[in-house]
Every structure is written in structure tokens, then in C-alpha cells.
Amino acid sequence: MGKNNKTPEQKQYEKLEQQHETKRPVLKNCIKAFFVGGTICAIGQAVSYFYIYFFNFTEQTASNPTVATMIFFSMLLTGFGVYDRLGQFAGAGSAVPVTGFGNSVISAAIEHRTEGFVLGVGGNMFKLAGSVILFGVFSAFVVALIKTIVIQWFGGGFQ
Amino acid sequence: MIVGKASWFFENEPVIIATGVTGGPFEKNGKLAEDFDLLYDDLWMGEDSYEKAHRLLIDEACRIALEKAELTKEQVNFMIAGDLINQITPTSFAARSLAVPYFGIFGACSTSMEGLALASFLINGDGADYIVTGSASHNAAAERQFRYPTEYGGQKPPTAQWTVTGAGYAIIAKQNEKYSEKPKITAATIGKVIDMGLSDPFNMGGAMAPAAADTIETHFEETGRNHEYYDLIVTGDLGKIGRATVLDLLHSKGIHIPEEKFLDCGLMLYKEEQPVQAGASGAASSATVIYGHLLKQMNYGFYKKILCVATGALLSPMTVQQKETIPCIAHAVSIEKNS
Known part of the structure; x- marks a missing residue:
């Protein structure tokens, strides 16, 4: 049955059910996402300065090694099983920065290791x-x- | 004997002679840890895939149940069981090693009571001497099939539920003097598929509630019993939202079950501080709590008559992506004990 052709009975039930549904704490989630996302970006900025001051990078060229380093951190956190907990707490705060993108690739790669390297890891790594x-x-x-x-x-x- | 359209009375009173209940690490930290026969410390359980670990849970639950019943697998006539994974492979693979004639069934999280009802019917009609029945689920195996990779950092809404890692199996036998003290199965009601138009896979309790309410109502109507007949009515995995909704639905139909008599397995398994959002779910939720915890409580004499209503959401990841609503089902089995 499609979502859009509901009978009156179904609509009535939907109303009743919604009274019991726990609402998503949107404001709380936004605040948490703002601070966690902000912290991740601040760390990224620090890494970027690190490459500019200690290596031969400019403000334009430092972004590549910075992204690679942030994804490396994300990989470690994903592998040790921390990132999914952070994700449950922070929501968009940990999903939107590049570390979240890294997490989606890495978690799929880890997950499908049991189906082998080619069809498992290779075939499913970019599923998300x-x-x-x-x-x-x-x-x-x-x-x-x-x-x-x-x-x-x-x-x-x-x- | 059939009563009404969809209920059975089991006049020969088949009995549950033994159970085997296994679980994973999250269950080990849960509220009912001591009711499990075997608990594993990690989700891999020494196997090299989650699906193999899932099979191991079933293997071990069957082994423990047989051991407790003092039966060999050669004495068992049939196995009636299922799980949530595609083509119910963990259960079928466990049936391969058990080498018992096998009915593989799928009723999502209602599989436990579907199996128990069918097993009781077969035993009651002289179709078998011993049947092993049960269901299982594995958190990571279910998570990767129905949702995202286990390590993916997506945020789950407060209506989501946590899939139980575990297996609950029982051995059903004919009534005789030796088993007169064992819990017996007296009636069952088979539910129909009900779809009230909800489509959020992160709110299965809400989707399943109408199926549970319908089956409970049908059971009372057809068997002529009411809630006063039972000490306890327990649902499989409705969680906080589903449970509250069912009480409301039944109330509007004139069935006023007191709240303290209406429990949900999904709310009994874990401690308050465990992050399971709205409660537990999965085929093992009802199987582990009923076969592990509640039968023990019946043996201690806390309950004499219970009605177990296992609910299942019959969705697949594909139907969710194709924007279909979630059809749900519930089966009720009544378990009683001589005082």
C-alpha cells in the first residue's frame, strides 16, 4: 500500500498513534549538533594551521592534507566503535563534516569485510x-x- | 479444536518441557541476565561473521533445551523456527546441524508464538511426540540488513528500538504424568495481517500496535475469555509507544486491561540506562523473555495463566525504500500452569 492513499480509518489511527509518539528533541539536537560539529571543525582548523606553520603549505593548499587527516581520525574512531556513539549523541553535528562522510565509507567497508575484499568491501564501500x-x-x-x-x-x- | 475463525483450544494440553535461552553482550548487562542459560561477551561469539554468530546462538539454545529435557535430537520429530535474516538462513543452517525434520517459518518478530501455536497444534492432534520451536535474532546481523552498517554514525530517533541478540527455544511434548507440573499450552489465536498506514521503520511499535490489539480482541471474543482470566498479558516487542497505543486501542473497544497486568517483553529486557530508545525488538525479544524469564516466574508461582502476544512487522528494506506502509501481524498463545 502506498503512503499517499490512506483510508479514513488509517488516518484516524495515525492521529491516535501520534499522541503516544516520543517527539524528537529538535532544539536539543540542534544545540548538540552545533557544538559537536563546531568542535570537529575547530579541530580541522587546528590541523590546517599545523600544516601551514610546520610544513610548506599555504592556506589554499593545506585543505587537502587537512581533509586526509580528519578522515584518518574518523577512521580510527569508527574502527574503535566510538563514532557511531558520537553520531547518536550529535546527529548532524558529526554527520555533516567530512568525518561523517569518512565514517559512512569506512563503516560500510568494515561491515562487508565478511563477504570478501572484491564483492564485499569493494562492492559495498560506497553503498551510503x-x-x-x-x-x-x-x-x-x-x-x-x-x-x-x-x-x-x-x-x-x-x- | 477450532473455536471461532482463528482460535484453537488444545484439549490435550501440550506442555513446554524445557527451554534453552542464549543472549549477547547487551543482554548480559540487561535486567534479565540471570534468566539466560548462556550469554556471550561479544557479538562475534568466536565466529567470523555476524550471521555465523547468529547461527551459533540457535545451535546452543537448541542444545541446552534438549539437554534440559533429557532428550536426544533423534527423539525430536520436528523443528519449527525462524529468524529475521534473508531466507532465514541462520535458522536453516542450525537445522542442518541439528538434522531434525524442519519447518522454516517467517513471521518477523511474531515467529516465536507462530512456532509455538503450530507446534502445540501438531502435538495436540497427535502429529508428533516432541517438537523444538523458537526464534532468534542478532543485533548486528539485523542492523546491517535492515538499516545501516553497525559502525555508521547515524542518529536514531527516540521511537526506534534495539534488536535483541539472542535465541529462545522450547521443547513441546505431549501431556503425561511426568510432565503434569510443566506449563501447558491451552489456546492460541492466529492473527491476520493489519496495515494501519504507518511507514516509519524507526517506529515499529506504533505500526504493530493495531495488530496486537486486533489479535487480543479476537482471542477474547472467540475463546470467551476476558482479561480477568489471565494474570498477565504480555506483548512481544511493542516498546513504549506501541504499548501505550495498544492500551488506548483496547480501551476504545471496551477492553479495559489494568496497566500493571499488561507488560511488554521489549520493556523488560534492558535496564533504564541502556540506550535502547523505545525498547527492545527483534524475533528474540519475545522468545527470550517468555521462554527464559516468564516461564521461570510461572514455575515460582508468580503467574498461573499468561497470554503471550508476539507482534511482527512484515517489512523489508526494499519495501521501505519503495515507500510502502508496514503491514503487521500478531499471534497469541495462552500458557497456563496447574497450581
């Missing part, structure tokens, strides 16, 4: 992250296309 990559690349393409068209039409007047 695959759509992020697909739509990330696609939306970048669309934005770039719009930019190109605008520049062509208006002769670079916006530059």
Missing part, C-alpha cells in the same frame, strides 16, 4: 557515500554549467 559523490559531482556540474552560460551570455561582465 555513493549517492553523496554522485549528487555532489552532478550539482557541481550544474553550477559550473550555469556559470559558464552566464559568462558566455553576458560576456564576462560579472567577472
Whole structure:
């Protein structure tokens, strides 16, 4: 049965059931997400400064090693079984930064190790992250296309 | 003997002669740890996949049950069991090593009572001497099949439930003098599939509540019993939300079960501080609590007559993604003990 063609009886039940449903604590979740997400980003910023001050990186080029380092941290935390607990506490706070993306790839890789390296790890690693990559690349393409068209039409007047 | 449309009275009173209950690490820290026969310290249980660990839980539960009943597997006529994993492979693989003629059944989390009702019917009608029946689930194996990888950091809403790692198996036999003190099965009501239009897989208690209410109502109607007949009515894995909703639904139908007489296995297994959101769920929730905890309580004399209503959500990850609503089912079995 589809979601959108409910009988009156079903609608009535839905109302009754909702009275008992525990509501998501949205405000509390937002505050937790803000602070945990902020902390992760602050750590990322510190790592970025570390590469700028101790190695030969500039503010533009430091982002690559920073992302790699943050994903490495995320990998350790995922492997030791900490990141999923952090995720339950922080919600979007730990899912949105790049560490959350790393966690989705790494957790799938660990999970499917029992089905072998090729069909297990290889075939399932991007099960969750695959759509992020697909739509990330696609939306970048669309934005770039719009930019190109605008520049062509208006002769670079916006530059 | 059939009464009404969907209920059976078992006039020969088949008995539960022994049970075997196994569990995982989370259950070990839970409220009912001492009611388990065997508890494992980690989810792998020395196996190299969660599915193999799942099979081991069933293997061991059957072994313990047979040992307690002082039976060999050659004496058992049939095995009627199931679990939640695709094609119920853990149970079928356990049946392979047990080498007993086997009915594999799937009723999601209602499998335990589906199996018990069928086993009792077969024994009652002289179709078998001994039947082993039960159900099992494994938290990580279920999690990876129905939701996300175990280590994925997604946030679960407060309506979500925690899949029990465990297996609960019982051996059902014909009534005779030797077993007159054992708990007997007197009636069962088979539920129909009910879909009240909920589609959130993170709120299964809410989806399953109407099925439980319907089966309880049918049971009372067809058997002529009412809630006063029972000391306890226990549901399988409705959790906080489902339990409150069922009480409400029954109330509106004129069945006023006192709240203290209406328990839910999903709310009995774990301690308050364990992070299980709305409660426990999974095929092992009802099986471990009923076969482990409640039968013990009956032996101690706390309860004489209980009605066990196991509820199941008949969804798959694919139907969820295809935006289908969740059809649910509930089966009721009445277990009694001579005083």
C-alpha cells in the first residue's frame, strides 16, 4: 500500500498513534549538533594551521592534507566503535563534516569485510557515500554549467 | 479444536518441557541476565561473521533445551523456527546441524508464538511426540540488513528500538504424568495481517500496535475469555509507544486491561540506562523473555495463566525504500500452569 492513499480509518489511527509518539528533541539536537560539529571543525582548523606553520603549505593548499587527516581520525574512531556513539549523541553535528562522510565509507567497508575484499568491501564501500559523490559531482556540474552560460551570455561582465 | 475463525483450544494440553535461552553482550548487562542459560561477551561469539554468530546462538539454545529435557535430537520429530535474516538462513543452517525434520517459518518478530501455536497444534492432534520451536535474532546481523552498517554514525530517533541478540527455544511434548507440573499450552489465536498506514521503520511499535490489539480482541471474543482470566498479558516487542497505543486501542473497544497486568517483553529486557530508545525488538525479544524469564516466574508461582502476544512487522528494506506502509501481524498463545 502506498503512503499517499490512506483510508479514513488509517488516518484516524495515525492521529491516535501520534499522541503516544516520543517527539524528537529538535532544539536539543540542534544545540548538540552545533557544538559537536563546531568542535570537529575547530579541530580541522587546528590541523590546517599545523600544516601551514610546520610544513610548506599555504592556506589554499593545506585543505587537502587537512581533509586526509580528519578522515584518518574518523577512521580510527569508527574502527574503535566510538563514532557511531558520537553520531547518536550529535546527529548532524558529526554527520555533516567530512568525518561523517569518512565514517559512512569506512563503516560500510568494515561491515562487508565478511563477504570478501572484491564483492564485499569493494562492492559495498560506497553503498551510503555513493549517492553523496554522485549528487555532489552532478550539482557541481550544474553550477559550473550555469556559470559558464552566464559568462558566455553576458560576456564576462560579472567577472 | 477450532473455536471461532482463528482460535484453537488444545484439549490435550501440550506442555513446554524445557527451554534453552542464549543472549549477547547487551543482554548480559540487561535486567534479565540471570534468566539466560548462556550469554556471550561479544557479538562475534568466536565466529567470523555476524550471521555465523547468529547461527551459533540457535545451535546452543537448541542444545541446552534438549539437554534440559533429557532428550536426544533423534527423539525430536520436528523443528519449527525462524529468524529475521534473508531466507532465514541462520535458522536453516542450525537445522542442518541439528538434522531434525524442519519447518522454516517467517513471521518477523511474531515467529516465536507462530512456532509455538503450530507446534502445540501438531502435538495436540497427535502429529508428533516432541517438537523444538523458537526464534532468534542478532543485533548486528539485523542492523546491517535492515538499516545501516553497525559502525555508521547515524542518529536514531527516540521511537526506534534495539534488536535483541539472542535465541529462545522450547521443547513441546505431549501431556503425561511426568510432565503434569510443566506449563501447558491451552489456546492460541492466529492473527491476520493489519496495515494501519504507518511507514516509519524507526517506529515499529506504533505500526504493530493495531495488530496486537486486533489479535487480543479476537482471542477474547472467540475463546470467551476476558482479561480477568489471565494474570498477565504480555506483548512481544511493542516498546513504549506501541504499548501505550495498544492500551488506548483496547480501551476504545471496551477492553479495559489494568496497566500493571499488561507488560511488554521489549520493556523488560534492558535496564533504564541502556540506550535502547523505545525498547527492545527483534524475533528474540519475545522468545527470550517468555521462554527464559516468564516461564521461570510461572514455575515460582508468580503467574498461573499468561497470554503471550508476539507482534511482527512484515517489512523489508526494499519495501521501505519503495515507500510502502508496514503491514503487521500478531499471534497469541495462552500458557497456563496447574497450581
